[in-house]
Amino acid sequence: MWIENARKILPAWAKNGGDQTDVVLASRARLARNLQDLSFPGHASEATMKEVLRRVEQAVNAIRADHSPLKLTRMEDLPLLERQILVEKHLVSPQHIERPQHRAVILNADESVSTMVNEEDHLRIQAILPGQQISEATAAADKMDDLLEERLDYAFHEEKGYLTACPTNTGTGMRVSVMVHLPALSMIDQTRRLLSALSQIGLNVRGIYGEGSEAYGDIYQISNQMSLGRTEEEILYNLQTACAQLVESERTARDAIVRDSKLQVEDKVWRAFGTLSQARLLTSEEALRLTSDVKLGTDLQIIPDMKSIYLKELLFVTSPGILQKIIGREMSPGERDQYRAMLVRDLVNPNK
Amino acid sequence: MWIENARKILPAWAKNGGDQTDVVLASRARLARNLQDLSFPGHASEATMKEVLRRVEQAVNAIRADHSPLKLTRMEDLPLLERQILVEKHLVSPQHIERPQHRAVILNADESVSTMVNEEDHLRIQAILPGQQISEATAAADKMDDLLEERLDYAFHEEKGYLTACPTNTGTGMRVSVMVHLPALSMIDQTRRLLSALSQIGLNVRGIYGEGSEAYGDIYQISNQMSLGRTEEEILYNLQTACAQLVESERTARDAIVRDSKLQVEDKVWRAFGTLSQARLLTSEEALRLTSDVKLGTDLQIIPDMKSIYLKELLFVTSPGILQKIIGREMSPGERDQYRAMLVRDLVNPNK
Numbered sequence: 132m133w134i135e136n137a138r139k140i141l142p143a144w145a146k147n148g149g150d151q152t153d154v155v156l157a158s159r160a161r162l163a164r165n166l167q168d169l170s171f172p173g174h175a176s177e178a179t180m181k182e183v184l185r186r187v188e189q190a191v192n193a194i195r196a197d198h199s200p201l202k203l204t205r206m207e208d209l210p211l212l213e214r215q216i217l218v219e220k221h222l223v224s225p226q227h228i229e230r231p232q233h234r235a236v237i238l239n240a241d242e243s244v245s246t247m248v249n250e251e252d253h254l255r256i257q258a259i260l261p262g263q264q265i266s267e268a269t270a271a272a273d274k275m276d277d278l279l280e281e282r283l284d285y286a287f288h289e290e291k292g293y294l295t296a297c298p299t300n301t302g303t304g305m306r307v308s309v310m311v312h313l314p315a316l317s318m319i320d321q322t323r324r325l326l327s328a329l330s331q332i333g334l335n336v337r338g339i340y341g342e343g344s345e346a347y348g349d350i351y352q353i354s355n356q357m358s359l360g361r362t363e364e365e366i367l368y369n370l371q372t373a374c375a376q377l378v379e380s381e382r383t384a385r386d387a388i389v390r391d392s393k394l395q396v397e398d399k400v401w402r403a404f405g406t407l408s409q410a411r412l413l414t415s416e417e418a419l420r421l422t423s424d425v426k427l428g429t430d431l432q433i434i435p436d437m438k439s440i441y442l443k444e445l446l447f448v449t450s451p452g453i454l455q456k457i458i459g460r461e462m463s464p465g466e467r468d469q470y471r472a473m474l475v476r477d478l479v480n481p482n483k
Numbered sequence: 484m485w486i487e488n489a490r491k492i493l494p495a496w497a498k499n500g501g502d503q504t505d506v507v508l509a510s511r512a513r514l515a516r517n518l519q520d521l522s523f524p525g526h527a528s529e530a531t532m533k534e535v536l537r538r539v540e541q542a543v544n545a546i547r548a549d550h551s552p553l554k555l556t557r558m559e560d561l562p563l564l565e566r567q568i569l570v571e572k573h574l575v576s577p578q579h580i581e582r583p584q585h586r587a588v589i590l591n592a593d594e595s596v597s598t599m600v601n602e603e604d605h606l607r608i609q610a611i612l613p614g615q616q617i618s619e620a621t622a623a624a625d626k627m628d629d630l631l632e633e634r635l636d637y638a639f640h641e642e643k644g645y646l647t648a649c650p651t652n653t654g655t656g657m658r659v660s661v662m663v664h665l666p667a668l669s670m671i672d673q674t675r676r677l678l679s680a681l682s683q684i685g686l687n688v689r690g691i692y693g694e695g696s697e698a699y700g701d702i703y704q705i706s707n708q709m710s711l712g713r714t715e716e717e718i719l720y721n722l723q724t725a726c727a728q729l730v731e732s733e734r735t736a737r738d739a740i741v742r743d744s745k746l747q748v749e750d751k752v753w754r755a756f757g758t759l760s761q762a763r764l765l766t767s768e769e770a771l772r773l774t775s776d777v778k779l780g781t782d783l784q785i786i787p788d789m790k791s792i793y794l795k796e797l798l799f800v801t802s803p804g805i806l807q808k809i810i811g812r813e814m815s816p817g818e819r820d821q822y823r824a825m826l827v828r829d830l831v832n833p834n835k
Binding site for chain 1: 757
C-alpha cells in the first residue's frame with residue numbers, strides 16, 4: 132500500500148509528538164557555524180569550498196565511527212527530484228539546492244537533525260521536532276554542534292561569539308522557530324495585528340516555505356530576527372513566551388468562533404472535508420488550504436474519528452516532489468493535480 | 484422518516500416517467516379559457532370575479548360527481564406557506580398567489596392537472612408530466628378542458644378562436660413547454676447561441692421560475708410565444724421538433740466534454756457531490772447549482788449507484804416553502820439554509 136511506503140519518506144517532525152499540537156506544528160533550532168580561516172561560502176573559491184567539505188566529511192566519518200548513523204550526501208550526487216524533496220521536508224533551504232556544487236547535507240537516522248554544508252555559512256546545523264519542543268530541538272542541535280566542534284576548528288571571536296556570514300546571526304549563531312497554525316485568528320481577522328506585534332518585539336514572521344512565501348493554509352513560521360548580543364537562554368525564552376501567547380490567542384479565537392458562529396465553522400470545515408474526499412483535481416495550494424480547514428475541524432472535534440487521517444501526512448503527500456516520489460515518476464503539473472487528488476482521497480476515505 | 488412524508492407532498496412531475504429524462508425534466512401544456520360575457524380578471528369588478536368563481540365551482544362540483552376527485556381550493560383559504568408551496572410545485576403562478584381574493588386552483592388527485600381560476604384569464608388549465616410527454620400533457624389538459632366546457636360557456640370567436648386577456652394567447656389558447664437541463668451546453672458556452680436561435684423560430688426561453696427568472700442550475704423552460712393563427716398540431720409539432728434538437732445538441736455536448744475534458748467534468752461533478760454530502764449551510768440557489776452538477780454526473784454514469792438519490796426530490800426539498808412544510812414550521816432564511824443542508828445530506832447519504 133502506497134501509504135505505508137509514503138510514511139517511510141516522512142521526516143521526524145511529520146509524526147506525532149510534542150506539546151500544543153493543536154496550534155504548534157513543529158519546532159526548529161538552527162545554529163550557524165563556520166570553519167576558522169576559511170572564507171564564508173558567499174565569497175569562497177571553489178578550492179575553499181572543497182576544503183570545507185573535505186574537513187566536514189572527515190569529521191562526520193569520525194562521529195559515525197563513535198555514534199549513531201550519520202549520512203553525508205553531496206547535493207550534486209542527488210537527482211533534482213530528491214533535492215526538491217529535501218526542501219519539502221524542510222531539511223535544506225531552497226537556496227541550497229539551486230547550485231549543488233560543493234554543497235552537502237548531513238542527516239541523522241530519523242532526519243530530526245540535518246546539517247547543510249556550504250550554504251550561507253559553512254555549517255547550518257538544524258533540528259526539527261513535532262509540536263512545541265523548542266528546548267528539545269535546541270538541545271538536539273547543540274548536541275550535533277558539540278560532536279562537530281570536537282573535530283573541527285570553528286571561527287569564534289571572544290567578544291562577538293560565533294562568526295557568521297550575515298551579522299544578524301553572529302553571537303550564538305542561533306535561530307529558533309516554531310511553525311504555527313492560526314486558522315481561527317485568521318477567521319476573526321486578527322492574524323495581521325498579532326503578527327505585526329511579534330515583529331515589534333524582535334521576531335520574524337514568514338509563510339510556510341520560508342522568506343517571502345505566502346501563509347497558505349494559515350501556517351506561519353515565527354523566529355528570532357537576531358542572535359548578536361543575546362544569550363541562547365534569552366533567545367529561547369523570547370520565542371517560548373511569544374509562542375505561548377500565540378497558542379493562547381489562537382485557542383481563545385477558536386473558543387470565540389465556536390461560541391459565535393458554530394454553524395459557519397462547521398460548514399467551512401465539512402465543505403473542506405467533502406471537497407478533499409471527492410475532488411479529482413487538486414493543486415497543492417488548494418490542498419493545503421482545505422487541509423488547514425479540516426485540521427481546524429479535527430482540533431475543534433467537529434470532525435469525529437479522524438485518527439485515521441494524518442494531517443501532516445496530507446500536507447506532505449500533496450507537495451509536488453514527495454507526490455512524484457510516491458507515484459514513482461516525474462509528472463506534469465496537470466498530472467500531479469490528478470494524482471494528488473487520488474492520494475488525498477485515499478487518505479481521507481481510508482475505508483474505501 | 485421525513486423522506487417518506489416529503490414524497491407525499493411532491494406533484495406528479497417530480498416522479499419518474501416520460502422520455503429523454505437525461506435532458507427533459509418535465510413537459511407542460513396550458514390552455515387559456517374565459518367565460519362568455521364576463522370581463523377578463525384584469526378589468527373585472529369584484530362581483531364579476533365572484534361570479535366567475537361561483538360558476539366554475541358549480542362546474543367542478545358537477546364534474547366531481549361524475550369523475551375522479553377534483554378539488555377546488557380558494558387561495559384566500561390557504562396560509563401563505565401553502566400558497567408558496569403551490570408555486571414551488573409549479574401548480575400556480577407566482578402572480579396568482581399575490582392577491583388571493585376571488586382566486587382559486589383546481590387540482591386532480593396526483594396534481595398532474597391544475598387549473599387556476601381568475602389568474603390572467605378566467606381559467607388557466609395546465610397539465611405537467613415528467614420527462615418528454617408534450618403530447619400526453621396536451622391530451623391531459625384537453626381532457627380537463629372538455630370536462631369544463633361541457634358545463635361552462637366559453638368566450639369563443641368563430642375566426643379568432645378562444646378569446647384571451649393577452650392577444651398572444653388568442654386562438655387555441657395553448658401554450659406548451661418543456662423544462663430542460665442543459666449543463667453540457669453551458670460548459671461549452673453554447674447555451675446562449677442555441678437559445679437565441681430558438682427565440683428566432685418563435686419559441687420563448689425562461690429560467691426555472693418563469694418569466695424573467697435566471698437559469699439557475701442550467702435549467703430552462705422553452706415554450707411557444709404565440710398561439711394566434713396556429714393550430715394545436717402546429718404548436719405541438721414546433722415544440723417537439725425544437726425539443727428533439729435540444730436533446731440531440733445537449734447529448735452531443737455531453738459526449739464532447741467526456742471525450743475532451745473527462746477529468747475536469749469528473750472533478751466538477753464529484754466536488755458538487757462532496758459539498759452536497761457535507762455542507763452545513765446551503766442556500767436554495769447553491770443547492771440547485773450543485774444538484775445540477777450531480778445530475779450531470781448521474782446521467783454520464785460518473786457517479787455510480789445513484790438509484791437512492793432522487794434528483795427532482797433534491798430540487799423540491801430545497802425550495803423554501805416545501806422545506807418549511809417538511810420541517811413543520813416557519814423559519815428564517817438562515818435557519819432554512821441550515822435545515823436545507825440537513826435534508827440534502829440525508830438524501831445524498833442515504834445509509835448514514
